[in-house]
Amino acid sequence: MAALLGRSCRKLGFLSSGHGARRTVSTETGKSLNLYAAINQALHIALDSDPRSYVFGEDVGFGGVFRCTTGLAERFGKNRVFNTPLCEQGIVGFGIGLAAMGNRAIVEIQFADYIYPAFDQIVNEAAKFRYRSGNQFNCGGLTIRAPYGAVGHGGHYHSQSPEAFFCHVPGIKVVIPRSPREAKGLLLSCIRDPNPVVFFEPKWLYRQAVEEVPEHDYTIPLSEAEVIREGNDITLVGWGAQLTIMEQACLEAEKEGISCELIDLKTLLPWDKETVEASVKKTGRLLISHEAPITGGFGAEISATILERCFLKLEAPVSRVCGLDTPFPLVFEPFYMPTKNKILDAIKTTVNY
């Protein structure tokens, strides 16, 4: 698929320091990069720093349909960066074998919507490889990257958010970055993490998000959520592109006197319960938002856990503002999506409970 990005109304200067935003300050100079350029940089660094690392998948040779793999084949050679046949189960299965021999296999699935043929390999092989062998073998060097999420006109098969399926699989990790700078650091962590990881990239942000990204080799820790905006009245938890929508809702809520704390989960499996718990114990209210359909979505896991841990501190039921329980529609996308106003309404309902 070539260019999918469309609507001009979502130009974003990315998560600019709003009030209360905490962000680690980089001492190195950075360049303004978009998401695909930041990911590209991470891949260059990964391949450069480990000669036994490989990048492969459909169309990655010429740079990839989203340009994330630009320049890699030219720089590292076709033996390390190559196109595969059109077969997700083969791509991931092959990657597992490569990783099992101690290599870093950085696999690209062209769209998260197409990851399902590889689900057996991921669940029954990758996730259990170390455990079933008694730690004699592992495929920790495997990282699976896939673009996910709404894009304005993607419909059923170019918009899905399948993270919940994978969060149900002990043995793998699931990571979703919110921005270019985060993506580079998180991806490098995933690649170097000694466990198989599924890394979902918000395709909407490939070009739309631009941020200063340090040029050096850096990692951002996994399983550590980040409070990206401090507040006292309600905690909002999200990941990926949805955070930009949630932040807009937070800004508007603030105008009405509601102080919102916004948390980027980053790693969904294993997820940082402690950070969310501490925040909800402070605010007494929780709202979770994700694009994926609400039923069985990962928001349900967060809600149940927080209820267990914070029941007596809660002032209101946990709110979930999510995609609807339909296949991702085309014409009806604006109705399906968890929009800023849906979130804002839910914030107010929760605060006024």
Add this chain to the structure above:
Amino acid sequence: MALRLRSSTSKSNFLNILRYNNLGFGTASHAARHLRTHDPTLLRVSQNPISRFCNTMAEKLSSVGENEDANAQVMDFPGGKVAFTPEIQFISESSKERVPCYRVLDDNGQLITNSHFVQVSEEVAVKMYSDMVTLQIMDNIFYEAQRQGRLSFYATTIGEEAINIASAAALSPQDVIFPQYREPGVLLWRGFTLQEFANQCFGNKSDNGKGRQMPVHYGSNKLNYFTVSATIATQLPNAVGAAYSLKMDKKDACAVTYFGDGGSSEGDFHAALNFAAVMEAPVLFICRNNGWAISTPTSDQFRSDGLVVKGRAYGIRSIRVDGNDALAMYSAVHTAREMAISEERPILIEALTYRVGHHSTSDDSTRYRSADEIEWWNKARNPLSRFRTWIESSGWWSDEEESDLRSRVKKEMLEALRVAEKTEKPNLENMFSDVYDVPPLNLREQERQVRQTIKSHPQDYPSDVPL
């Protein structure tokens, strides 16, 4: 030059036009020079298939050649040149003859005259036969142990000992193995002890796998044998990735993966073979075509001439072998291995055999096949007796050695069983370790909770798992 048309349909005009212009992909230099006309009005080759199409339609017929035999026409398409034919010809769904099967020893274990095979030394031949006997005895004893309730489950390799042992013998210890689940003989050949087999079957604390999986799910990194997983054919694409790694690391080794006739229907089979061919991976695909996938005979599994013909569909060199002929198996695998490594290519080996045992201890195969059929294969087509005949006629084996071996192995096996049964299970903490490299917080919390529950309700939990 006027075009001489073969038919008057516009479609055929179009084809004729295409034929006479260099409209293949790629640079002009690789197009068929001899087909170019010298007409200066000929358009240059365009890379875009759509614009080529349009250009073609706009060309004058006069630019096209004549007096050429349609049958000699050759045309570039993406993927290379193809000759044309004006006849509607389908490739038949099957050859008139089935692909012949390579064998060296006849049913009675006599060497077939003029047969080609790789010479095997006395030492190797005797070890091969001894290991086949050991495997057979191990299978029988474990099977009985399950029937007696001492083991939860077992799956035998009866009838397929030659495939297991002879293939293993033809490989080097550095070749990495991706088994299905009916290849313990490969482990045995490499030095896995009877005690180690028993430990895994009992899931005790000496099990490499730490008691996590059902019996027969062996694995040994020391012996380069990846742990068995019950999912069918999932190991095939893994083996291709491993083979690619060996090639990139310039190792003198290949990956070898085993699967059954049933496994060849799985998507992972097709994925793996295609990848192996494209990636030029040094991997051996060894299919144990034993006629049955639980109760499903091969006639319900596929309609091709077995597995061997499928290799060509992927561009893979293939051979069909008598899987019950240890010498032929050895030769085929030995030869295939050399090809795979030196030529950096995959090889498909279809080993024809018969699954004499039931699918597993959860199966009674007399419900779907005749006891006579099973008996015939066990007696008349037994891989052990054929090979035994050959090594005896080579002067390398005797009845005395046979009975010595059998009684020794039986004794060792029963002892291994006894010890494994008595050995305690792995500690409870092994339930939570190795899910990840380091247990995450949620697992540490769950272990705490389970331990508390055990304190409250000890009777709910097996007493042989130490806490």
